[in-house]
Amino acid sequence: MDRLLRCAIALMLAAVSAGLMTPQARAGTDGGWVPLAPGVAYRELTVRTPHGEARVYAVRADLRQPGVRADLLFPGAVADRAPLTRLAGARGAVAAVNGDFFDISEEQHPGIEATGAPSGPAVFRGRPLKAAVPEAQRFGWRPPPGDDDRDVLGVGVDGVARTDRLELHGHVWTPYGSWPLGGLNQYALPVGSIGVFTSDWGARSRARAVCGSDESRADPCTTDTWEVTVRHDRVVSVSPTPGSGPIPEDSTVLLGREAGARALADLPLGTPVAVDYHLAATRPVPLVFALGAYPVLRGGHPLPQLDTVDVEPRSAVGLSHGGRVLTLLATDGREGTSTGLTVSELARVVGDLGCPDGVYFDGGASSTLVARDPATGDLTVRNHLDHGQERRIPNGIGIFAGPGPTSD
Template identity: 25%
Template sequence: MRPTPVPALAAVVTALAVTMPVAATAQTVPAAPESGFGGGLPLSARPVTTTVAPGVTLTSMSLGAKDADDYWTVHVYLPATIDGPLNTAATALGPEEIARRVAGAVRDKGFEPRVERVSTPAFADRPAGTLGWTVRVGRYATGAEASAALSAIRTAGFAGGTRYTAQDGADRRAPQKVHMIRVDFREFRGTVGTEFGPALNGTEKLTDLAAATGAVAGINAQWFYNSAPGGLYVKDGKLIGGATQGRAGIKITKGGRAVDVDAYTAHVTLRAGRATVELDGVNRVPGEIWNCGGIGGDQPTEKAQHDLKCTDDSELVLFTPEWGVPPTGAGAEVVLDARDRVTAVNTARGAAVPAGGSTIQATGQSAAWLLDHVKAGDRLRVSERVEDGRGRRVALTPDTTILQVGPTLVRDGRVSVNAMADGVIREGDDQTFTYNWTVRANPRSMIGMDRRGRLMLVVVDGRQDGYSEGLGIAQAAELMKLLGAREAMNLDGGGSSVLVTRDGGIVNRPSDAAGQRSLGNVVLVRP
């Protein structure tokens, strides 16, 4: 059984200045799937807080513990249709009818399968309910034993993988290692902002970026695709990454002293003479719209879908000097100087971006449009507009940074996860992604601000059985609320989750076997 939380928890909570009902943590009560931790954190040891710099602290916490209810199992994959082939099945869960058909076939081969229902918690834009059904076989003490059983099941004609049940995302008392940087601006005189390497089109390790800038602490930031950050990215008032329209983001102003979580859209417009057209993207590979949510013509959807690559064979994409070396390929492009004067019109893509200037690459029908409407010597007008969730224009001052990641976790002090709007619940029948990424436990990184105006950078380790399992999105949201967040948003996670301090180096235990990943961009606390 799980251990009861440590004694004198009230004193610990007071020291952390977080909101955790002491009665709820003294004896954790079973909770519904949507209740996350059940209203209180199951601390298994007294948190340890150290001072990183004046006004900057690091708190490390251990939650829960491994017990006899945690085991490895074989997870049998399901076909997409009731009569689909079993040896090439690829979905982790599906309708009960298909799950029971597969379970029957597994049983006929001499195994003892279980059919289990997977539930989703209630999100801000989706009620709680059944996501699907899984088929599992066996209970094993180690991953090696489960892998051996999986080999036998595959030999019998089935597809599958192994799972550790403490990582199913429904265990409030699963082992967790939580690390939190808190920045109190009443004492800290520095700033909080973002950084990337020599170019957006390239990745760097957090420890290298932190060391190069003299940062006292830092955390990973946006998703990255094709070695570049994905989604709206405004750095120091300059838009250098196009938006996944309507997806969540966090706006940082006043050097980190003001943080606001919202949904953002961005529109970049090109005017050539009397003709006007909206650009499809900023600083990304034309035709590849990671996370979808484009402006039109994208396939298979124009709605946000996390980690899905949509495509569009006719696009206009702006490249700024921050990008580095632009991609090459068929199509057309124009080269603009610092005053948006056209210095070249090319019938192929890949020209260097001039200092202070830009290039606009075009593919498909958009290439024909560009060649028809622009000639060397023209003065073009490129304008941009970023809007919040209410359609209000966001002023892009030199003090404005926006990172679009998501989903939202906490808004105005309340758990508020926009799972559908943020695309972390997939469209269509196959909910494997939703199950693996949103419901199941994973390493998570989060950013927020507490009720006292202190910035919070939080990492929870995961995918490390018996040490730290990670969190589902609903649990991540409740964790941030219990830590005192008034506003909070999910950052890139999984193997990207990493937290560093100036003197301690990497604070957490990244889940990749090779250690910390190279990243698209990061958030740094600088003196």
């Protein structure tokens, strides 16, 4: 008993010293922060709105605390999904929140399966996983003017969380000419472009990448396509249609549509091919991880033209103390008596929790926040889910407390 008491006191002192025990949500009516681990705390609160009371669940992580860190959670492939409890549990996370919007349905394209791949860019351990789909091909919420399909939230090599914008830069080099890359492991390619797919994509069919257009994701799929497999810098196979199945680590698949397809069709077997690419950021500090996120709050002010009508479950992350403290949150909204929030209301709640900057993640049935019970160690979903079921998601942010990095 004495040992348990000493541990509880140590956790409380660590939370107080990190500033995590001070309630800051003016809109909240419930208790303060409860420590989950040194530097990590949990809180539930109720927000009053004109349309009813919304229940909010939040985790605050002080990245200045030794051993506390954030990282990208994903199933190991870009085009794959898993419940957040499984993603967080497999990595030993203390808490986690769901991440980016993703390709969940393809009703407009009969015979084409949804890939489950996220819309925005993603970086894992400094390595680019994917680039952003064209703006019109993004699934789900449309951001206000000024936001961009390339916007991300990440943590740099300096340990500081920040928002940024990641743009794909890359080329295909051959003896017959060079062409810019229009995509990296993404479910939709710009019209007339060439996209590159690596082993990070997974086994899902690449057929969705040539559907839709730069104006509408509902536009039909093009049949003007060509796919080339490159291994050890040589073309080893060609196909007039997009393929599927795992891509070996020593291989790269180039998929072209329209003008991009015609360029690839001119490459016979054995052609030397070199491919280079990177995700260029607007800030000089390299990102250790990043995922698509949509700013709703900057400098303590909600962005203009945020939605004030649609009330849904929401997920968000707030940044404070110069990006050294993260606040993850999710709301109820489709189950029980708790209402959801509009995006405008979400931005204000993030601000009321002491965060001058904040981003919005996928909401609705995807909105999920999990946290470990400090007494039992069990990882549980804290918000009330749509129909009581966890939706499989492509990525999220995990919070870790303890020495050393984790592995997938």
